Amino acid sequence: AQSVTQPDIHITVSEGASLELRCNYSYGATPYLFWYVQSPGQGLQLLLKYFSGDTLVQGIKGFEAEFKRSQSSFNLRKPSVHWSDAAEYFCAVPGGSGTYKYIFGTGTRLKVLA
């Protein structure tokens, strides 16, 4: 069955430091993958998505993610974190071939130190 794993429940970084959030997936075919961000008390907003082609994708707010098929990973990165990036981040993947029942990881909560 398809699945998504986000190994880190909480991550704390200092403002200005680089960030990498991990996402590992299990999927039978070539997946398409998403990263969403959720600010406190808000709904989820799309950061970026990968469908095919270039394995390095750019998103909003200065985020990027790299698809690595050999490692079944789609890690999210940002070179320099801002205090406003404090939020919860979710990786998502379709539930299986021919279905659009998207599966979400358990999320990584990011704390940014001033």
Next chain:
Amino acid sequence: NAGVTQTPKFQVLKTGQSMTLQCAQDMNHNSMYWYRQDPGMGLRLIYYSASEGTTDKGEVPNGYNVSRLNKREFSLRLESAAPSQTSVYFCAARTSGRGELFFGEGSRLTVL
């Protein structure tokens, strides 16, 4: 442009009471979803509707019913609420094909 609108935003119920969460989208998308979010568990799919008139169970459908009233609206009903249904509920709509989900702001439900 409102996108996906959920009502109510907050609700407190007693065990055994019923209620309906409403969701409406103005993006003309075919597919709509209901998820629940619980601490440490991410988002789990309750029900999915690929188009008007069709619904399909997700990962955690027990205790819930849905109605896809028309293309715009997708409601979630709790017939007899239980404390285990205390959660934040999100409705979402999806563009066609490999599109992303657009989420509402959530409905926080507490069952006492």
